[in-house]
Amino acid sequence: MVQLGLLIAGMFVVQAVLSVLQMRHFSREFMKLRRRGKVACGRQAGGFHAGAIVMFLIDESGVIQEGRKLFGVTCFARVTALPGFEGKHVGGLTEEDLPKHGRNLRRAILDARNSYNKFISGEEIPQPPSPFQRVGRTLTGRT
Numbered sequence: 001m002v003q004l005g006l007l008i009a010g011m012f013v014v015q016a017v018l019s020v021l022q023m024r025h026f027s028r029e030f031m032k033l034r035r036r037g038k039v040a041c042g043r044q045a046g047g048f049h050a051g052a053i054v055m056f057l058i059d060e061s062g063v064i065q066e067g068r069k070l071f072g073v074t075c076f077a078r079v080t081a082l083p084g085f086e087g088k089h090v091g092g093l094t095e096e097d098l099p100k101h102g103r104n105l106r107r108a109i110l111d112a113r114n115s116y117n118k119f120i121s122g123e124e125i126p127q128p129p130s131p132f133q134r135v136g137r138t139l140t141g142r143t
């Protein structure tokens with residue numbers, strides 16, 4: 001029984017280390033884009049499905065110069081190119097502009113569009129609640 005506990009604890013440590021490495025990789029990729037100009041980001045949590053984060057390097061008028069994505073279920077997912085959006089205005093992306101695969105990837109792209117539009121109009125961009133906040137709200141009856 002002690003061996004099983006140690007195995008589980010070891011798995012948590014390995015997962016934590018791999019997650020930190022993934023976050024560092026994402027941060028480096030974000031900073032590379034940020035050094036070149038403004039970046040519009042969108043995200044969609046995955047849960048048991050592939051989560052997605054998209055980053056669009058945009059010019060002063062909101063035209064996409066380059067797209068990057070972090071899409072996957074595991075901590076082994078890495079930032080890769082997101083082609084097909086160059087020359088499009090980030091605030092005007094529609095359902096027709098989105099890739100046909102990856103529901104959460106499509107949602108992350110729309111989140112980037114919505115965040116950009118809110119930023120341009122001067123609205124505050126709300127942070128989504130964490131899983132602990134969602135559980136707390138469910139238990140207390142708040143929505």
